[in-house]
Amino acid sequence: xxxxxxxxxxTGMFYHAPAGTALPTDPTAAIPNTWTHVGDVSDAGITxxxxxxxxxxxxxxxxxxxxIMTDHSETIQAPIMDTVEEALKTVVGASNVTTASGVITVNxxxxxxxxxxxxxxxxxxxDDMMMIGCSYGQVSAVDNVTFAPGAAINWTPTITAMGxxxxxxxxxxx
Numbered sequence: 001x002x003x004x005x006x007x008x009x010x011t012g013m014f015y016h017a018p019a020g021t022a023l024p025t026d027p028t029a030a031i032p033n034t035w036t037h038v039g040d041v042s043d044a045g046i047t048x049x050x051x052x053x054x055x056x057x058x059x060x061x062x063x064x065x066x067x068i069m070t071d072h073s074e075t076i077q078a079p080i081m082d083t084v085e086e087a088l089k090t091v092v093g094a095s096n097v098t099t100a101s102g103v104i105t106v107n108x109x110x111x112x113x114x115x116x117x118x119x120x121x122x123x124x125x126x127d128d129m130m131m132i133g134c135s136y137g138q139v140s141a142v143d144n145v146t147f148a149p150g151a152a153i154n155w156t157p158t159i160t161a162m163g164x165x166x167x168x169x170x171x172x173x174x
Contacts, residue, residue, distance in 0.1 A: 013122045014038040014078055016090055019136050021118040027129040027172045035120060038090045039082030042154050046121055047077040048132065048167065074161040075140070076132070078121060079154040090114065091142055091155045114139045119159055127174030136162040 015035040024032060053071040056064045080087045088106050089097045093114035096107040120133035143156035161167045 012041045014041050014080060015120040015122070015133075017118040017120070019116040019118055021135060023118070023120065023133045023135060023168055023170065024131065025170065027122070027131045027170055031120075031122075035118075036086060039080040039084060039087040041121065042079040042081040042152065044079050044154075046079075046123075046132075049073075049075045049077075051075070074134075074166045076119070076121070076159050076167065077143070077156055078159065079143075079156040081152045081154050083153050083155065087155055090117070091139060091157050093139075116162055125171075128171055129174075130169060130171035132167055132169045134159075134161040134167045135165055137167075138162055 014037070015031065016038050017035045021034050024035075051071075051073045052069055054067045055070045057066040057068060059065045080091070085097060085099060085104050088104065091114070092106060092108060093110070093112065095112075096110050098105050116136050116138045118133065118135045119137045120131055122129075122131045124130070137159045139157040140160040141158040143154075143158075145153060145155060147153055
């Protein structure tokens with residue numbers, strides 16, 4: 001299902017596009033056709049982690065004079081509550097999902113990570129519209145999946161931002 005509504009009308013949506021696709025610049029405008037709807041994010045929401053490792057540089061008196069960042073990574077965990085072809089292709093890689101005569105078959109055992117893509121999430125904070133995304137990202141892990149009666153099946157990939165740009169938050173205040 002492709003949702004191409006203006007962002008003021010639909011929130012909690014997760015999209016992907018080919019790696020290198022530019023992020024939209026206005027969270028209240030329609031999403032460009034280059035982006036494909038992956039699925040809805042569960043009510044758990046997305047979790048952004050800004051992981052930074054720093055080293056203290058001390059002078060001869062053993063006083064901290066500077067702090068330098070020695071490593072950093074940015075990840076988002078996003079529980080997708082739709083078990084549909086597009087969500088499965090995103091989580092395990094398109095090459096591991098085949099569809100024939102309306103039957104979807106997923107190879108869950110392939111050891112390769114999905115290819116890099118651009119990722120975008122749309123959300124609302126009060127009356128403010130916002131989106132967060134990256135032009136280059138890769139699914140680097142997938143949480144355990146629980147199949148239980150009366151519960152939605154959530155596919156929760158961890159997406160790592162790649163390259164120099166990382167994740168961008170784009171917000172428009174009401």
